[in-house]
Amino acid sequence: MKALPRIFLLGHLAFALSAAPLAHAAPSDAPLGAIERAEADKAKTLLEEAASYLRKNGTEKAFKAFSKRDGEFVKGPNYVYAIGLDGMMVAHGAAPEVLVGTNVTDLRDAAGKSFIREMLDRAAADGSGSVEYRWLNRSNNRVEAKTAFFTKVDNHVLSVGYYLPRSSEEEAQGMLDKAVAQMKKSGARAAYRKFNDPKGAFIRGDLYVFAIGIEDGKYRASGAAPHLVGKNVRDMRDAEGKPLVQEMIALATEKGSGTVDYVWRNPATNAVEPKHSLVQRVNDVVVGVGYYSKQK
Structure with missing residues (x-):
C-alpha cells in the first residue's frame, strides 16, 4: 500500500487549517437552485458517460482515459476519479500523478470530513448516491463546497463532483x-x-x-x-x-x-x-x- 505523499499531506493540512465546516448551507434534501441544478446535471452526465465507458472498454483502457488531463473525461472543473472498494485510487482526472496508486480511504476534506470512507460505505450498500465536502477548486485555487455523485461498477466506485458558483x-x-x-x-x-x-x-x-x-x-x-x-x-x-x-x-x-x-x-x-x-x-x-x- 502506497503512503500518501508528503506534499499532499502538507497541502491538505493547510486546507484543513484555513477552512471550517459549512454554515448557512441548504440541507441535502432541499430543492436545488436553477444554477446548481445545471451544474449537477453536467456532473451526472459525465459520470454516466464514464460508467458506460468502463463497462464497455474494461478497467485498463478506462482508467487510462479517466486520468488523461486533456481527455474526454475532464470537462472544465468536472473530472472523473475512480476508487477500488479497497480504497485504492486507480484513476483521477485532476491529479493522477499524486493520487493514483494511493489508498485514500481515510482522506479527509478541508473541514475534517472522511468523505471517501462515506462514499465507499454507501456505494457498497446502495450502489450510488452523492456526498458533500469541501475541496480545492483548481479553476480559482480556492477551497469551496463540492458535491460528488458516485456509482459502483463491479469492484470500483466512479465519482464526478461539481462546485457551487460563488462570486467575489x-x-x-x-x-x-x-x-x-x-x-x-x-x-x-x-x-x-x-x-x-x-x-x-x-x-x-x-x-x-x-x-x-x-x-x-x-x-x-x-x-x-x-x-x-x-x-x-x-x-x-x-x-x-x-x-x-x-x-x-x-x-x-x-x-x-x-x-x-x-x-x-x-x-x-x-x-x-x-x-x-x-x-x-x-x-x-x-x-x-x-x-x-x-x-x-
Whole structure:
C-alpha cells in the first residue's frame, strides 16, 4: 500500500487549517437552485458517460482515459476519479500523478470530513448516491463546497463532483462597472433589456444586475426575476426584516454609491445566505450587483 505523499499531506493540512465546516448551507434534501441544478446535471452526465465507458472498454483502457488531463473525461472543473472498494485510487482526472496508486480511504476534506470512507460505505450498500465536502477548486485555487455523485461498477466506485458558483466582491464590482458603462453607452431602456436577458452577459453564476427607480421604488431590471420589473419594491425586506431597498436608495442618494448588507436567497443554491449589494446611482435609478458571502 502506497503512503500518501508528503506534499499532499502538507497541502491538505493547510486546507484543513484555513477552512471550517459549512454554515448557512441548504440541507441535502432541499430543492436545488436553477444554477446548481445545471451544474449537477453536467456532473451526472459525465459520470454516466464514464460508467458506460468502463463497462464497455474494461478497467485498463478506462482508467487510462479517466486520468488523461486533456481527455474526454475532464470537462472544465468536472473530472472523473475512480476508487477500488479497497480504497485504492486507480484513476483521477485532476491529479493522477499524486493520487493514483494511493489508498485514500481515510482522506479527509478541508473541514475534517472522511468523505471517501462515506462514499465507499454507501456505494457498497446502495450502489450510488452523492456526498458533500469541501475541496480545492483548481479553476480559482480556492477551497469551496463540492458535491460528488458516485456509482459502483463491479469492484470500483466512479465519482464526478461539481462546485457551487460563488462570486467575489471584485467580480461583482466588475459587473456593476460594466452595467453602468452599458447604460451610458446604449441608454437606460436598452440596458435594462440586456440586464433582464437570462442568456445575456449580465447574468453569470450567482451574479446579476438590478435597477430600481429612486423616486417610485419600482424595478427597472432584475436579472434574477425579470417578472418583477415594474413592481414597487421600496418596502421590500430581507429574511430578518431589514428594509434593504430603502437603504439602497438612501445610500445612493446621499453618497452616490456604497454597499448594503442583508440576507437573501441565493438563486444558485436555493439557500438564504448573507449578501452584500454594491450599488451606484445612475441618474434617477439605483443600479446594483450583489455577491454572497463565502461559506465559513
